[in-house]
Amino acid sequence: MPESTPTPRLSTKISAIAESATLKVDAKAKALQAQGRPVISYAAGEPDFPTPGHIVEAALVAARDPKAHRYTPAAGLPDLRAAIAEKTLRDSGLEVDPSRVIVTNGGKQSVYEAFQVLLNPGDEVIVPTPFWTTYPEAIALADGVAVDVFADASQNYQVTVEQLEAARTPRTKVLLFVSPSNPTGSVYSPEQTKAIGEWALEHGIWVITDEIYQNLTYDGVRATSIVEAVPELAEQTLLVNGVAKTYAMTGWRVGWTVGPADAIKALGNLQSHLSGNVNNIAQRAAIAALTGPQDAAEAMREAFDRRRKLIVGELNKIDGFETPTPQGAFYVYPDVTALLGRTFGGVTPKTSLELADLMLDQAEVAAVPGEAFGPSGYLRFSYALGDDQLLEGVQRLQRLFTS
Numbered sequence: 001m002p003e004s005t006p007t008p009r010l011s012t013k014i015s016a017i018a019e020s021a022t023l024k025v026d027a028k029a030k031a032l033q034a035q036g037r038p039v040i041s042y043a044a045g046e047p048d049f050p051t052p053g054h055i056v057e058a059a060l061v062a063a064r065d066p067k068a069h070r071y072t073p074a075a076g077l078p079d080l081r082a083a084i085a086e087k088t089l090r091d092s093g094l095e096v097d098p099s100r101v102i103v104t105n106g107g108k109q110s111v112y113e114a115f116q117v118l119l120n121p122g123d124e125v126i127v128p129t130p131f132w133t134t135y136p137e138a139i140a141l142a143d144g145v146a147v148d149v150f151a152d153a154s155q156n157y158q159v160t161v162e163q164l165e166a167a168r169t170p171r172t173k174v175l176l177f178v179s180p181s182n183p184t185g186s187v188y189s190p191e192q193t194k195a196i197g198e199w200a201l202e203h204g205i206w207v208i209t210d211e212i213y214q215n216l217t218y219d220g221v222r223a224t225s226i227v228e229a230v231p232e233l234a235e236q237t238l239l240v241n242g243v244a245k246t247y248a249m250t251g252w253r254v255g256w257t258v259g260p261a262d263a264i265k266a267l268g269n270l271q272s273h274l275s276g277n278v279n280n281i282a283q284r285a286a287i288a289a290l291t292g293p294q295d296a297a298e299a300m301r302e303a304f305d306r307r308r309k310l311i312v313g314e315l316n317k318i319d320g321f322e323t324p325t326p327q328g329a330f331y332v333y334p335d336v337t338a339l340l341g342r343t344f345g346g347v348t349p350k351t352s353l354e355l356a357d358l359m360l361d362q363a364e365v366a367a368v369p370g371e372a373f374g375p376s377g378y379l380r381f382s383y384a385l386g387d388d389q390l391l392e393g394v395q396r397l398q399r400l401f402t403s
């Protein structure tokens with residue numbers, strides 16, 4: 001009798017998923033901090049501020065209201081969907097009926113579900129690279145194929161239409177568009193956005209546009225939504241967004257997707273079986289965030305702006321760091337290829353992964369290596385930490401790399 005192949009104990013598809021590299025670095029830094037080591041971590045992708053008081057108050061009121069102890073419709077509270085529709089018009093220039101909005105358990109769930117409803121096995125997704133570490137896994141989980149298109153620091157990490165066209169095949173189904181970007185903080189100009197949108201429209205390619213950092217822009221720059229630049233694209237675009245970054249609400253888990261009626265219907269069906277509604281109380285807090293005063297969010301943005309200037313200035317003092325000045329999000333993404341192959345404290349890193357280890361071991365500074373977001377040779381620093389720590393950490397690096 002021929003031996004039969006043993007049945008895998010766990011799902012092969014799920015077993016192939018890598019642990020989130022950004023969370024891994026952050027967890028390592030936190031574990032060292034717990035041992036009493038004075039680690040400064042630039043790894044976290046979340047604001048260090050508390051959620052503004054009036055939003056917390058709205059949640060407290062909701063928690064005492066028995067109506068908020070029940071399920072809501074799977075697609076979200078009608079008032080929240082209406083507030084999101086207004087916000088979409090305000091910031092993305094797209095007029096939508098609230099029925100075209102679905103509330104999700106954070107932008108992460110929006111991203112996961114978007115690929116689930118758009119992709120068939122083997123469909124290709126063009127992923128401008130460096131990319132946020134979750135995208136390739138979400139694509140693989142939907143049986144899609146990620147096609148990376150890399151833009152380096154000399155291009156300000158922004159892909160061109162020519163590069164996209166070179167990557168297009170008959171299987172190209174979706175383009176990811178992320179501006180401001182995680183991990184680079186790069187913001188596409190209105191002209192670039194329009195050119196890319198027109199290319200997608202011409203070739204009938206869906207766009208998933210992740211606008212989660214839309215309100216965190218600097219130097220007077222506004223992130224133009226791809227549907228504002230090319231309104232005809234709205235019927236083939238899913239807009240992903242959420243309250244996490246703008247309102248320091250990462251732990252509350254409220255995001256959303258806006259899109260054409262057929263896709264929103266499919267998303268609603270999927271979500272009704274996957275998770276049902278988002279936490280009712282958190283939805284009411286999100287209504288307060290979107291419809292209430294915006295001064296606390298603006299104050300946080302101003303603090304990020306100040307820290308952005310500080311970290312870019314200090315990192316660029318280090319020979320071997322080439323750090324473009326980002327105009328959005330709260331990350332900087334220096335090119336550190338010039339440091340690879342050089343020896344520091346007896347160690348010669350050959351990759352940014354090894355460089356990040358060296359920084360953690362010898363300077364007690366954590367940053368996420370480029371390998372988490374695409375090619376080696378880069379480091380992501382989040383500047384969502386207090387000014388003193390921010391400065392102390394880069395000064396440690398200045399000492400490490402000039403010794």
Ligand code: PMP
Nearest residue numbers: 045106107108132182242244255
């Ligand atoms: N998109 C991008 C680009 C992100 O960086 C993040 C958070 N790291 C998300 C989506 C998801 O945000 P959340 O699930 O917290 O709403």
